[in-house]
Amino acid sequence: MKAVKVLTVLLLLTATAVSCSNGPVEYRKTKPLMDTIVTITVVSESDRKADEAIESAFSVISRFSDKIDFFKHTSELSAVNRNAGIAAVTVSPETLGVIERALYIAKISGGAFDPTIGPEIRMWDFAKKVRPSDEEIRKNLPLVNYRDIVVDRSRSTVFLRKRGMLMDLGGIAKGYAADLALADLKKEGIAAGIVAAAGDIRAFGLKPGGEAWRVGIMNPRQKSKADELIATARLSNKAVSTSGDYERYFIENGRRYHHILDPKTGYPAAGCRSVTVISDDGIFADGFTTAVFVLGPEKGMRLVRDCGADALIIDRDGGVHTTPGLKKMVAFENGH
Amino acid sequence: MKTVIRSTTLADKLLFIALTTAAVAGIFYSREAMPKGSDVIIEVDGRTAYTLALDTDRVLSVPGPYGNTVVEIKGGRVRVKEAHCPNRLCEKQGWITRGAIVCLPNHIVISVGGKTENLPKGLDAVTG
Incomplete structure (x- = not known):
């Protein structure tokens, strides 16, 4: 019986040691800024350093937000x-x-x-x-x-x-805020992290385990909780943004009126359900989602390719369009 | 060590296996039991004032500097039904099933799945 106790204690001690091992870990903080929620995650060996860096980045976003x-x-x-x-x-x-x-x-x-x-x-x-x-x-x-x-x-x-x-x-401020926050985090000595200004996200470096950051992409026609995501992207040193017709909208006489207006007509653009752009900079990912959405899948895809970015477009009929480069970064959920 | 193991009875061994299984299962169970975006968290002045189930319909008033902000949860969605702040951006945002509605003038943040603990399993962020 004594042996059992000893073995049990040893087992529990091993589990604790694994979970409490030293080395860099993720620190995450959330703050309401820019009329949304901004979440910053950083990889650091010191909680004090992580906290100071995150708070500094929040201040940068807050000052920028006040200006625009x-x-x-x-x-x-x-x-x-x-x-x-x-x-x-x-x-x-x-x-x-x-x-x-x-x-x-x-x-x-x-x-x-x-x-x-x-x-x-x-x-x-x-x-x-x-x-x-x-x-x-x-x-x-x-x-x-x-x-x-x-x-x-x-x-x-x-x-x-x-x-x-x-x-x-x-249409581009949150992406740019993520860029500014990232630059500030780097200045504060942070080598890896992810800044999410709502759905406008910029990731840099790798997670403590050496993996890329995992970002879920929303399904524009979610039917149940299990159907929430259409795909998951694995990102490092990239920005991702999504614009969709499901964010702010209403339906009248069977027609969907949403917030992404075509500047040439003043009416909601009708070619897409959602556009996700992966780019090197947050501001371009954010701005291009709107542009591609308005242009529609064909012209939009051409623009993305010309600019060296990647995109996932769900067209108005639910058809999926992707750039070749996107397939290396994104895994689709079952059924999509 | 061999002597020690030999001296244990079958009951001891069974107990050991049961404890080990329970300990390991406990680790996985506690991960599975984390909230999965089904809660509506309403923060006032940076502090959590309400944690409500997204699948239970209800309407509540949250007091703030610009009077009561009326929050409605219905059919698995949440919205600000009525606000009296200057631009009423929170009201204009409409229904959400994930993310957050922020009313800076009233110091109110309503979030669904936007917080760390509510992110879908294994994800660091969600775009959309």
């Missing part, structure tokens, strides 16, 4: 919008950086992504099933044109040419 918040009266973006058609506004390097990248994505996508969609999107209320009239949509369309954003890099100013224009950086 569409609804905050004191933000730099609000100042730019208030001065539309009136005057150029001096902005910080972060705001200038995100606007310049937004313009790049707008140009390369032929305007499928357009940060001046503000006058159209503000007329919709998807929770209350409110949609503007055809006339209202048509009336505001001339205000949607990224070519009317004038950036003067040397003076660090931004000017919207027409009165009534509204720039909304919601």
Whole structure:
């Protein structure tokens, strides 16, 4: 009987030693920022170092968010919008950086992504099933044109040419926030981690066991809890974002009205159910999901390939389209 | 060691096997028993104020600086039904089955599966 006790104690001690072994482990913290939940996970040998790094990255995101918040009266973006058609506004390097990248994505996508969609999107209320009239949509369309954003890099100013224009950086801000947070974590000496600004995610380095980070991709037509994910990506030193017609929407007379508007028509884009883009940078992953969604599977896939990114597109009929590179990073769930 | 093992009875051996099985099973059971995104967590001022089942329909009022925020859980989804904050972004977000609704003016965060413990098994994040 004594032997049994000894063996049991030995067994339990071994299990404890394995679970409490020294070495780097994952630390994770969550904070409400940018009107969503931001979760940062880092790999570190010290909880103090991990905590300081995560808090520093949260501060970076918070400061950036204050500058580009569409609804905050004191933000730099609000100042730019208030001065539309009136005057150029001096902005910080972060705001200038995100606007310049937004313009790049707008140009390369032929305007499928357009940060001046503000006058159209503000007329919709998807929770209350409110949609503007055809006339209202048509009336505001001339205000949607990224070519009317004038950036003067040397003076660090931004000017919207027409009165009534509204720039909304919601389509790329969270991806860029993940980029900024990652840069800050690296500066703080962190070598591996994952930043998730809601569904806009950037991973770097490897998990403590030497594996890539595992990111689930939502099923746009989830029927049950078991059917929640369509695939899982294994990522290291990559960013991933998803845009879907299931996030903010309502259905009226059998038609789905969702929040991803085609800047050329002012109506929800109809070619896709969801678009996931994997890229080297968060801002491009985030911006390209919208652009590809609006372009539809065929043109969207061409854009992604031209830009050296990867994508998973679920088209309006549920068809799956992927880039060759994506298959190396993504495993589909059973039944998909 | 051989003498020790020889001196044990069948009952001792059975007990040892039972204890070992229970210990190992306990490790797996505790992992399986973790929440799987079925809870709605409502935080006020950074502290968890309510933990509610997503599969039980109910409506509740959460007080804040801009009055009561009415939260509705129905059919496995949750939304802010009524808010009185300046932009009512939380209300405009509509129903969610995963992720979070944040009302910064009222210091309220409603999350479903957005927290670490609610991530699907083995995942570090979810996009979508």
